Amino acid sequence: xxxxxxxxxxxxxxxxxxxxxxxxxxxxxxxxxxxxxxxxxxxxxxxxxxxxxxxxxxxxxxxxxxxxxxxxxxxxxxxxxxxxxxxxxxxxxxxxxxxxxxxxxxxxxxxxxxxxxxxxxxxxxxxxxxxxxxxxxxxxxxxxxxxxxxxxxxxxxxxxxxxxxxxxxxxxxxxxxxxxxxxxxxxxxxxxxxxxxxxxxxxxxxxxxxxxxxxxxxxxxxxxxxxxxxxxxxxxxxxxxxxxxxxxxxxxxxxxxxxxxxxxxxxxxxxxxxxxxxxxxxxxxxxxxxxxxxxxxxxxxxxxxxxxxxxxxxxxxxxxxxxxxxxxxxxxxxxxxxxxxx
Numbered sequence: 651x652x653x654x655x656x657x658x659x660x661x662x663x664x665x666x667x668x669x670x671x672x673x674x675x676x677x678x679x680x681x682x683x684x685x686x687x688x689x690x691x692x693x694x695x696x697x698x699x700x701x702x703x704x705x706x707x708x709x710x711x712x713x714x715x716x717x718x719x720x721x722x723x724x725x726x727x728x729x730x731x732x733x734x735x736x737x738x739x740x741x742x743x744x745x746x747x748x749x750x751x752x753x754x755x756x757x758x759x760x761x762x763x764x765x766x767x768x769x770x771x772x773x774x775x776x777x778x779x780x781x782x783x784x785x786x787x788x789x790x791x792x793x794x795x796x797x798x799x800x801x802x803x804x805x806x807x808x809x810x811x812x813x814x815x816x817x818x819x820x821x822x823x824x825x826x827x828x829x830x831x832x833x834x835x836x837x838x839x840x841x842x843x844x845x846x847x848x849x850x851x852x853x854x855x856x857x858x859x860x861x862x863x864x865x866x867x868x869x870x871x872x873x874x875x876x877x878x879x880x881x882x883x884x885x886x887x888x889x890x891x892x893x894x895x896x897x898x899x900x901x902x903x904x905x906x907x908x909x910x911x912x913x914x915x916x917x918x919x920x921x922x923x924x925x926x927x928x929x930x931x932x933x934x935x936x937x938x939x940x941x942x943x944x945x946x947x948x949x950x951x952x953x954x955x956x957x958x959x960x961x962x963x964x965x966x967x968x969x970x971x972x973x974x975x976x977x978x979x980x981x982x983x984x985x986x987x988x989x990x991x992x
Contacts (some may be wrong), residue, residue, distance in 0.1 A: 677818070677819055677820035677821070677823075678818065678819055678820065679819060679820070679823070679988050680815050680816075680819050680823070680824060680826060680987040680988035681815065681816040681818065681819065681987075681988050682813060682814075682815055682816075682987045682988045683766075683767070683768060683801060683814045683815060683816055684765055684766030684767050684768050684813070684814045685766065685811055685812075685813050685814075685987075686698040686699070686765060686766050686811065686812045686813075686814070687699065687810060687811065687812075688805075688807070688810045688811060688812055689708060690787070691708060691710055691787050691788065691789045692787035692788065692789070692865075693787075693865035693866075693956065694865070694956050694957075694960060695710055695712075695862060695863060695864075695865065695956050696710070696711045696805065696807075696812060696862055696956075697709060697710050697711065697789050698711055698765065698793070698812055700763060700764060700765050701762075701763070701764045702720070702724070702728060702760050702761075702762070702763050702764075702790075702791075703728050703730075703760065703761040703762055704762070704764075705727070705728060707724065707789075707790040707791060708788075708789045708790055709765075709789060709790060709791045709792060709793050710789045710791070710792045710793070710863060711792075711793045711798075711803075711812060711862055712792045712793065712794055712861070712862055712863030713795060713798065713803070713844075713845060713860055713861060713862045713863065713966070714844060714859065714860070714861030714862065714863040714864060714953070715792050715794035715795065715863055716794055716795050716796065716842050716843035716844075717744075717746060717776045717792075717794045717795075717796055718773075718775050718776065718791070718792055718793055718794040718796055718797050719746070719775055719776040719777065719778040719791055719792045719794065720758060720760070720775040720776075720777060720778060720790065720791040720792075721777075721778045721780075721782050721789075721790055721791055722777055722778065722781075723782070723784070723790075724790040724791060725758050725777065730758045730759070730760070730761075731758065731759070732756050732757070732758050732777060733756060733757065733758075734755060734756060734757070735755050735756060735757045735776065736757060736774065744776075746776060746778075746779055753779050754776065754777045754778065754779035756776070756777040757774050757775065757776055757777065758774070758775055758777060759772060759773070759774050760772070760773045760774070760775055765793075765814070766814070768814070775791060778791065778792065792863070794843075795839075795843040795844075796843070798966070798968065799839075799843075799968045800817075800968075801814045801815060801816065801817060801968070802814070802815040802816070802817055802819075802824065802965065802966060802967050802968060802969070803815075803965075803966040803968070804824075804964075804965045804966075804987055805862070805959070805962075805963070805964040805965075805966070806827070806963050806978075807959070807960050807961070807962060807963065807964070807978045808963060808978035808979045808980055809979075809980070813987045815987045815988070817967075817968065817969040821967075821970050822834075822970070822972075824965050824967055824974055824987075825965065825974055825976075826987055826988070827963060827976070827979065828979075829963065829976030829977060829979060830976075830977070831913050831914050831976060831977070832913075832914070832974065832975070832976050833911040833912035833913055833914040833973070833974070833975040833976070834912065834972055834973070834974055834975075835847050835849075835911060835912055835972065835973040835975060836971060836972055836973075837860075837971055837972065837973055838971060839971075840859070844859040844860070844861070844950075845859060845860040845966065845973070846858070846859050846950060847859075847860075847973065849909060849910060849911055849952070849954075850908070850909070850910035851869070851878075851906060851908075851909055851910075851951075851952065852878065852906050852907050852908060853908070853910075854877055854878070856869075856873065856877070856950075856951035856952050857950050857951045857952070858950055858951065858952040858953070858954050859950045859952075859953055859954065860954050860959070860964075860966075860973070861953050861954060861955055862956060862959060864953055864954075864955030864956065865955055865956060865957070866920070866921075866922050866955045866956070866957050867909075867919055867920075867921045867922065867952065867953065867954050867955045867957055867958045868921065868922045868923075868924050868952065868953040868955065869921045869922070869923055869924070869951065869952050870923075870924065870926050870949070870950075870951050870952075871902070871923045871924055871925045871926060872925075872926045873951045873952075874904070874923050877951075878906075880904060880923065882900075882902050882923070886904060886905070887902050887903070887904045887923070888902060888903045888904070889901075889902055890902065890903045890922065893924065893925075899924070899925040900925070901922055901923065901924055901925075902922070902923040903920055903921065903922050903923065904920075904921060904923060905918055905919070905920050905921075906918075906919055906920075906921055909954075909958060911962075911973075911975045912975075914962070914975050914976060914977060916958050916961050916962070919957065919958050920957065921952075926949075960978070961977065961978055962975055962976065962977060962978050963975070963976045963977065963978050963979060
C-alpha cells in the first residue's frame with residue numbers, strides 16, 4: 651500500500667514487563683512470560699488459544715503481519731464497536747489490503763485480551779479484510795508484529811510450544827535446548843515490519859523474510875530464472891495454479907536441494923515460484939501471509955513459510971535483532987526458557 655504508515659497502538663507487553671525499581675543486575679537469565687500450546691490452523695500455521703472479553707478464541711501467530719487483527723465476524727460475535735483506524739503524528743490513515751483486493755481501514759478496541767498469563771485491557775486490533783468462514787482450521791484473528799516485537803518469540807515447533815520471553819536478559823544467552831548445530835543470524839525489520847535476513851538457497855545467497863503466516867515457502871520467479879536458471883517448461887517444474895486478485899498470474903512449484911541457515915540445513919524444500927507482481931502494469935502488491943506488502947517495502951527473493959519453518963526451532967530475539975535457529979527436536983524433558991515473569 652502506498653502512503654502506508656505503520657503505527658504501534660498496541661503496547662501489549664510493555665506494562666506487564668514493567669517491574670519495581672530494584673538493584674537488578676545489568677542482565678539476567680531468560681524470564682518466561684507465557685508458554686502457549688501451538689494449535690495448528692489452516693495450512694499448518696501456528697495458532698494459539700486466547701480469550702477476548704473472556705470469550706475463547708483462536709489466533710494465528712503471524713510474523714509476516716505488521717498489525718494484529720480481528721475478523722469482522724468475531725467483532726459481531728463480541729458486539730464490539732468498529733471505527734476508522736486511529737492516526738498519530740499527522741501520518742496518513744492506515745489501510746490494509748489482502749491479495750484479493752479486499753480492504754480495511756478500521757479498528758476495534760478490545761475490552762480485554764488474555765494469552766496464557768498475560769492479560770491486557772483496551773488493546774486496539776485492526777479489522778481483518780479477509781472473509782474467513784468458520785470451520786476446521788479457522789481462526790478468529792491474528793497476533794502480528796506490533797505485539798510480538800515487545801517480547802522474544804520462541805517457536806518450538808518440535809514441542810509444539812510458543813514461548814513468550816522477557817527481553818530483559820543477557821544478549822546471546824537464549825538457547826536453553828540442545829541441538830547438534832546452531833545458527834545465529836542477525837536480522838533487520840524492513841519497512842513493513844518483516845524479519846529480513848540473508849540465507850543460502852542451493853548454495854547461492856538470497857534475501858529472505860520470515861513469515862509464519864505463509865503456508866508455503868515462495869521464491870520470486872524472476873530470481874528463480876536469473877539466479878537458478880529455472881525453466882518453467884522443464885519437467886521438474888510443476889504448474890500448481892493461478893494467482894487471482896484484479897490480475898492473474900501462473901504459480902509454479904519446484905523442489906530445491908537445500909536451504910541453509912549458517913550451517914543449519916533444511917533438505918529438499920518444495921518452493922512455490924511466484925511472479926514479480928510489482929513489475930506488472932497494474933502494480934498490485936504481493937502477500938506474505940495475511941497482509942499485502944507496502945509497495946515501498948523492501949522486496950525479498952524468498953518468503954520462508956511453514957513448510958520450512960516447521961522443521962526448525964526458532965528463537966526470535968527482537969531486541970537483539972538476532973535469530974537463533976536449530977533443527978526442530980522432540981519435546982524437551984525438563985528444559986524451558988526460565989521461570990515465569992511476575
